[in-house]
Amino acid sequence: MRTQLAGEEVEFRPDGTLLWPSESTLFVADIHLGKGASFRSKGLPVPPGSTLATLEKLSLSLDSGVQRLIILGDLWHARQGKTAEAVEQFLSWRSRVSVEILLVEGNHDRKSGQLPVGSDILTVPDGATVGPFRLRHEPEPMDEGHVLAGHLHPGYGLDGRGRQSMTVPCFWITPGVTVLPSFGTFTGCSRIRPSESDRVIVTTGSECREVPISRLAESSFC
Amino acid sequence: MKTPGEQVIESWFAKGGWEPFDFQREIWQRYRDGESGLVHSATGTGKTLAAWLGPVIDAIDHPQDGLNVLWITPLRALAADTTESLLRPLRELGLPLDVQLRTGDTTTAQRAKQAKHQPFALVTTPESLCLMLSQKDPQAVFGNLRCVVVDEWHELMSSKRGVQTELALARLRAYVPNLRTWGVSATLGNLSAAAETLVGTGGTASIVKGFSGKEIIIDSVLPESMRRFPWAGHFGTQMIPGVIKAIEESESCLVFTNTRAMAEIWFQQILDEKPEWKGVLGLHHGSLDREVREAVEMGIKLGKLRAVVCTSSLDLGVDFSPVDRVIQVGSPKGVARLLQRAGRSGHRPGAASRVTCVPTHAFEMVDIAAARESAMAGKVEAREGVMRPLDVLAQHLVTIAVGPGFDAEELYREVKTTRSYRDLTLSDWDWTLDFVVRGGESLRAYPEYRRVVRGEDGRYRVEDKDIAHRHRMSIGTIVSDAAMTVRYLGGSVLGTVEESFLSRLKPGDKFIFAGRPVQFAHIKDMTAYVKKVSSVQGAVPRWSGGRLPLSSELSQAIREELDHARNGELRSPEMQLLAPILELQARWSAVPAENEFLIERVESREGHHLFFYPFEGRLVHEGLAALCAHRISQHQKVTFTIACNDYGFELLSVTPIDIESEIERGLFSSRNLGPDILESLNSVEMAKRQFREIARIAGLVFQGYPGMNKSARQLQVSTGLLFDVFNRFDPENMLLQQAQREVLERQLEQSRLAAALTRLSESELILTAPERPTPMSFPILVDRLRETVTNETTADRINRLVDELELAASSLT
Structure with missing residues (x-):
């Protein structure tokens, strides 16, 4: 879904990424590599495969001539999740993608230790400017520029009648901040409470659509 | 020849001017002979003394140090009260025996003290018992145990x-092979199964019946005049004066409603009518804060409250002896439930239990009449245990591994002695063991995964201290809903409301909670802040899972009751009052006989309605409706709107349905039932929700606890997400299959649904085509209207419909 954001044409994509075509730049948030492994190391039996699946999903997102990938925090989930296998999978993936990668550190990254040697990722400071955008992990507005952020894993609640209700990942656009949904395959989402001046674009995996923000619309949806 | 202990007890009774009942003496005798068993007697007839004094007599005759008796109570709230009632006779007898509490509230210091100086008896909950089993040396704790x-x-x-x-x-029993186990119960259908579940497949249990005949009065408050088309809730305000009168006639009264939202509404409406009762009318339901609930419980116990509007939250609980009358608002939904609630009143010697039912719409009068018939005939719902849940088994294995550890073969044999797992297959056992050791098939190659470890001696243990700690924090099978705390901006906590209700509120919205009108301010850290307001207009939160279906026993009784009414046998005041409505139903359509299955076809501006009346309860109807819609849409392109209540269901479509040929094609056939149901409902979403409980019990997720540190919080994950991850990366996981099975059995009551289909296919089909909605279809229709439109307009629309139908009914008479 194409729309204007801070005066730039951008595309909200069904995989939860945000494409800035004129700059060949792709934004993504909350990848959480190694999350399954960090759970396993604590004795919680989570099946393996989510890190590899996340990287494969990211490869697919990069296909359309993207030259720069900007990660809005939480590339890695935790120190314990950086097992030899997960690091190996990541580095092997990195060697196959030739894009420039920028990272704004998120709260999980800060607790995950150094990036693996050979990551070839440029860490940029919180609030770094790219065109009209400011890059952050936590979605706090700034005096100037439109903030792109993650951290919240935003989801929008669709309540159907009977016993049906579900929460789907969404982009949450407020006047000064746009929050991206979480990208990792082992991440969930939590319900947001948009106000009427906000825009919400839900992602279904195969398409993006904007939902009207009003209580009536919410309850009569489905 | 009486033992010294028995003589002490007998003379204690004599001193109080009493004599033990025969069943009490029988149990003491059996206890002395080393037997286990089940005491079954009505509430307030001396069951507790019957079970308790056996071990006490034994202690007088053969004193023994250490922990002699474990007393397991289902409610933590009951434990303190129980401890007190066990201590009372000991004190009066001057026996130096101590009874202590052991629940989640027991402090570490108290627990350490209990370990050093073991009391004679401990009162505990299943969860706390499991915690004790997770100690390193349970033999030292339980070695001297004589009785549970x-x-x-x-x-x-x-x-x-x-x-x-x-x-x-x-x-x-593994620690104490000759352990005696006694169950205490007031209402029970299948006693022998209950007794076997108690002692396991290897043991024998005697069943001792005390008093079943405590007098129970079941009456009702009936409306003075009746409109012919009462819709769900319509009686509401009309019934208030009758309820107030009933409360006034009693000394202390419990007013049971079927849902938390209903409790809030009735509390408000009674107060509107009787403002002077502010302060002596209480409100009690499961979402209120524990302190609030405890204050209300204390108020009833001390006789300070005139009445309490409550939900199933007071079905069990402390002995409220001042209560002399119980009011049941709405259908009791089941016979056992009605008897249980009735039993909360009349605890004084010689007093009868009295329950007064208040119908909220016309057909609930049938429920009441039918429930009374069944109760008087002793037809009470059977209780069945849960069979072979692998999540509970997984938790148990880790519990024992955290404790002394186990030998796989020994523990397998031990688990098989329980009734629930008696048919556990070796492959299910192996899978569960593998699951707690390696995390299941998919984790075979992951050395970083550790939970239960097999030591060199072949015993399974948990070695990691963090894992052991987290498991201890997570023991239990009750999964609390994703609820948010509701708190005043000033500070005090009111209780919890489901997140889905709050997510629809905006700051400034008003709602009624804990019997008080409040205004929503904001949400911070999983807490909804509210402030007091004076206005009482506002929504009442709806909590999910509140709608209980009719039990199959009561459903059967209702069909019989209608059958009698059809033949002009009006056996109760409720049925007599209902007679004109049934007459109209018969004239416009039909009142089905017991062996008949009524379907009504009605056309309206909305479209083509089909109303089916299986009388099988809401859950079965939900399943049946989805199944019918699915099967019809297999050979006809059509979209249905579905509605149901406890008596029947509606399929509404824009195009007409040739229902006769659909039935001939096998609309109600039980062939291919399982797959058809799974296809017809959003079963994946339902299984996902069921998985929440399973994942929590099996230890797949860690719920956390107050004050836990950040690193633990990183391990929190939603079970919905976990369900997706398992479905994608480990689809063969047996806990996923369990989730699907539990959806079918528990949420859709598949076996009941299958039985219903068999019955329906053997019934004689009565197809009518009334010109307008009938008294039986109207409540279903209205229920649907209420769900699709907003509140104000619903009332208007319904009133208009009622007026039209009233006009039609009276012009025809």
């Missing part, structure tokens, strides 16, 4: 907590 008493066994046995208790009892 399980209180309110009927309440426990049909849940996963009951299974947890079964496993714990099997464990205790």
